Amino acid sequence: MIQFLVNKNGKLIPQLNNLFLCSYLRPLSEAEKWLAQFDLRQAKDVLVIGGGGGYHIELLKLKFPDIFVHVFEFRPEVLEHLEDKFKKKQKLALYEISTKADSVFYKNLYKFIDEKMPEIMPFRPAWQGMEKEYEALHNSLLMREVNSLVQYLESTGSNLDFEIRLLNEQKNFLTMKNLVLANRQTGHLDAQILNYFGEFMK
Amino acid sequence: MKVLFASLSRIGDYIQHMVLVQAWQKAHPDVEVHVLVNDLIPVDLLKMNAQYKHFILPRFEYQKRINHAATPLIYPFLSLKKIVHQLRSEHYTLLFDLSLQHHSAELLKLIDDTFSYTETEKSVVNEYLNRKDQTHLIDKLKKIYDIELTPKSALSSKTHRILFQLTTSDMKKNIDLARWRPIVDSLKFRFPWIEISILGAKSERNLLQSVFKPSDILICDFSHLGRILDSGTRLISLDTSIKHFAALFHVPTIEISVGSSHWIKNAAYQAGNIIFSADFHCRPCGHSSECPYGRNRCQDEINFDHLQDVLFKWVTNTNVINYPIKTMVRDGSLGVHSQIFRGEKWKQKTSQINLSY
Numbered sequence: 120m121i122q123f124l125v126n127k128n129g130k131l132i133p134q135l136n137n138l139f140l141c142s143y144l145r146p147l148s149e150a151e152k153w154l155a156q157f158d159l160r161q162a163k164d165v166l167v168i169g170g171g172g173g174y175h176i177e178l179l180k181l182k183f184p185d186i187f188v189h190v191f192e193f194r195p196e197v198l199e200h201l202e203d204k205f206k207k208k209q210k211l212a213l214y215e216i217s218t219k220a221d222s223v224f225y226k227n228l229y230k231f232i233d234e235k236m237p238e239i240m241p242f243r244p245a246w247q248g249m250e251k252e253y254e255a256l257h258n259s260l261l262m263r264e265v266n267s268l269v270q271y272l273e274s275t276g277s278n279l280d281f282e283i284r285l286l287n288e289q290k291n292f293l294t295m296k297n298l299v300l301a302n303r304q305t306g307h308l309d310a311q312i313l314n315y316f317g318e319f320m321k
Numbered sequence: 322m323k324v325l326f327a328s329l330s331r332i333g334d335y336i337q338h339m340v341l342v343q344a345w346q347k348a349h350p351d352v353e354v355h356v357l358v359n360d361l362i363p364v365d366l367l368k369m370n371a372q373y374k375h376f377i378l379p380r381f382e383y384q385k386r387i388n389h390a391a392t393p394l395i396y397p398f399l400s401l402k403k404i405v406h407q408l409r410s411e412h413y414t415l416l417f418d419l420s421l422q423h424h425s426a427e428l429l430k431l432i433d434d435t436f437s438y439t440e441t442e443k444s445v446v447n448e449y450l451n452r453k454d455q456t457h458l459i460d461k462l463k464k465i466y467d468i469e470l471t472p473k474s475a476l477s478s479k480t481h482r483i484l485f486q487l488t489t490s491d492m493k494k495n496i497d498l499a500r501w502r503p504i505v506d507s508l509k510f511r512f513p514w515i516e517i518s519i520l521g522a523k524s525e526r527n528l529l530q531s532v533f534k535p536s537d538i539l540i541c542d543f544s545h546l547g548r549i550l551d552s553g554t555r556l557i558s559l560d561t562s563i564k565h566f567a568a569l570f571h572v573p574t575i576e577i578s579v580g581s582s583h584w585i586k587n588a589a590y591q592a593g594n595i596i597f598s599a600d601f602h603c604r605p606c607g608h609s610s611e612c613p614y615g616r617n618r619c620q621d622e623i624n625f626d627h628l629q630d631v632l633f634k635w636v637t638n639t640n641v642i643n644y645p646i647k648t649m650v651r652d653g654s655l656g657v658h659s660q661i662f663r664g665e666k667w668k669q670k671t672s673q674i675n676l677s678y
Binding site for chain 1: 379380382383384387388390391392393394395396397398399400401402405423424427428430431
């Protein structure tokens with residue numbers, strides 16, 4: 120059960136058991152530090168994973184009003200709080216994510232990723248208590264592991280075809296080079312586009 | 322009819338390529354021209370050629386993020402796929418590869434499966450890669466694509482401004498910055514009525530301030546520079562995009578060629594420029610190879626006393642006769658004339674015959 124506490128500056132801070140989902144004392148400076156990690160000069164869409172107290176989203180909207188912010192959140196109470204907080208905000212979409220994601224969810228997720236290519240912005244303080252679920256969602260989006268890449272390829276009906284054995288040898292962290300080397304296709308345009316990245320590796 | 326010119330090299334090449342594109346368009350006014358560039362080209366420079374639709378391949382963004390753990394693995398692929406499909410949907414009648422590099426040819430093949438280099442293109446690329454070849458890049462390209470273009474001449478009136486461009490993106494093409502300070506100071510002392518500025522990008526401010534006074538440094542972009550380049554301005558430049566940009570405004574220029582910079586192939590496409598080229602056994606080295614000496618020793622071959630002597634005469638529009646190399650128009654192409662001969666090797670490099678064919 121999530122509770123909202125008011126800190127000494129009057130800020131609402133979500134708390135789950137003994138865990139705060141954003142900094143209790145300094146949520147604004149935490150948001151500053153978080154945002155400073157990202158280079159958003161080219162970004163049109165961003166995907167924030169974890170709603171927390173919403174201060175990081177508030178700052179993001181303040182500094183980049185033209186960027187469309189999408190927020191993924193597992194906890195309905197946090198989402199309700201964010202909906203209330205950002206009632207009139209433009210270019211902001213809040214999504215409640217289920218912990219029991221099915222193939223339809225992944226199909227829609229990857230369709231969204233293919234279309235928007237949002238900058239992925241994990242807000243880890245908000246993951247507390249559900250680290251495993253958030254981490255799994257984050258990994259699905261990054262596709263740096265063989266399983267998540269396969270999930271992407273199957274969900275999107277991709278024309279790419281890889282020698283999975285070769286990819287499995289690199290199971291900790293896949294790179295574009297791994298993809299180029301494991302590419303089994305040559306005839307399809309998508310495979311040729313992928314092979315073009317081989318030019319960057321010479 | 323719609324055509325695409327690919328200019329996927331660096332900023333200086335793009336500036337020169339656009340001169341060719343404009344000349345081609347002049348001969349084919351009814352054709353819609355598009356240009357494909359990479360993300361190295363500054364936006365303000367693209368805006369100066371806004372009459373052509375530009376597509377940007379974010380190649381350097383890809384390279385930066387390709388193995389960045391926080392970037393989804395598939396993003397660079399998705400981004401390139403989008404660009405390729407966009408370009409394919411334009412249904413170009415012709416594709417021209419001004420970069421003439423393997424990676425640009427491969428990209429054009431993605432846009433049009435039938436794209437390949439012609440025999441002329443192949444032979445010109447081979448000629449250009451030959452170290453003994455003495456033809457300017459533009460003269461090579463205009464030969465391939467049958468473009469009418471003659472180098473314009475530098476225009477000079479009374480000098481009221483001297484600009485120095487003393488930093489390049491490649492260490493091999495630089496001269497130790499501190500070596501320039503005496504020459505800048507002596508110019509300021511001798512010609513106090515002339516405005517003298519050291520040009521630089523924002524990122525170079527601290528480096529330039531380590532040698533020059535902040536008041537002498539002019540941090541600017543291409544659009545700002547374009548507003549101040551006139552016939553009363555003169556430029557002293559290493560092998561940079563700035564010298565190619567200045568040639569668009571017919572600004573008289575002294576070019577300093579060291580490291581991988583070729584004294585003719587990479588010269589500004591303008592007659593009347595003076596070139597100081599370092600004569601060193603490994604010159605010009607490959608663009609992508611590291612200097613075997615660590616510090617580019619060829620820079621020491623530039624005689625600063627001689628440079629200063631030429632500079633003082635040049636600034637006052639006195640007839641400069643002791644120049645090492647001067648560019649000129651020969652049979653419609655860029656040739657050079659040399660006043661100083663330094664043995665057989667030097668003669669070969671600067672022979673007075675037409676260097677373009």
